[in-house]
Amino acid sequence: MRTEILTEQARNFVVFRHAAGWVLTYLTGSVGLYEVSIRLTEDEVAAICLRPDFAKALAEQFRRAPQDYQARELRPSIFPPDS
DSSP states (O other): OOOOEEEEETTTEEEEEETTEEEEEEEEESSSEEEEEEEOOHHHHHHHHHOTTHHHHHHHHHHHOGGGGGGGEESSOOOOTTO
């Protein structure tokens, strides 16, 4: 079965459907880069469906205040197959 990708931006983020639900995995860090995966809410997914560029703003929001989203963080981070 092919993974459903809602939107993505190379070297920034990818939004995709996973067994855990809709997930936004983004790249963050300064000297050392690493990935973080956040389970999205239904409202966030709906907003991305209406305006795919909302995913970029959401990734920035997650980067600025990661402590606000820790409860939704998936560890280890995940990516769609073949990404």
